[in-house]
Amino acid sequence: MEYLSSKKSVGVWNSISNTKKSLGNLGIEIHDLFGINIKSGNNALFWYDHWIGDNSLKSKYPNLFELESQKRCRVADRVGSRNHKWKWKVRPATRGLESEVNDLNRDVSNVQLKSGMDQWRCNLSSDGIFSVATVRQLVDKLHTVCSVAPAITWNKFIPIKVICLMWRAAQLRIPTATALERRGIAVSSTLCCSCIGSPECADHVLINCPFAHKIRSYIWSWCGLTNVQDSIKTISDLIQFASNWGENIKKRQRFIVICYGMLCNLWRFRNKRLFQMEGISVHRGLECIKVMTFYWIKHRGDKKICSWEDWAISSFYDL
């Protein structure tokens, strides 16, 4: 199927290939729906098909897949003899790659090939038989509005891409280390790159990490929330808290902008730390949040906002 979708096709194959793309747009990988019972190993693709474990070996070992010289080889081309028949473009010589080869060898070491055709089974049904109805049920299940998702505020001062990011974050759908690992993607560490003390999930990075906690307490005091008991544990908690905060609607709207600005910046800082090796101090982090939220309010509608100097002292200086 993966091979088909990369080729130009017509007629029924074109429809099948388009179905894969349409399901992909809904977050459903068609390969994830099927498993294979291996017999001769002559029908299943070693790297692409889900014939061992929960994912394809291509996703589990992306580095080794890059080194494979025949990417569409069959299972029988690679396993079934005492020494697995690897055909690398370049020998995996580094220590990391050698250990991946060892893991891969261990994964396939117990595979016994026998006569007969490999058999596909649908993972959605107990009898393994595919039906359109089971796929439809899956689509409905995944795309019914999540009952635990908080009431996201559509505020004109907040860019839509930030609102979308927060909507996904509240449902733990942003690509943190633990989320990637859950999807079978190899990550070097699942620990938070800031505190190195807890698994990195969305709620940890944006709410519970000591760095996020410190930033939040400074933001609270900048907003004048001095006597607030901070019992916020999840992104949903914070979004709910902001959308119900205070009596003054104008102030509440501004507080929501600040909370979204804080969360999206915490995600930005995490990405800078992880991908650009750039550490951000709490002081610098606060400055970034103040600048970004001032810019949003001033340039996305409220021209009468106070001066930057006054804003830096109090977020409600002019209200």
Ligand SMILES: [Zn+2]
């Ligand atoms: Zn942390």
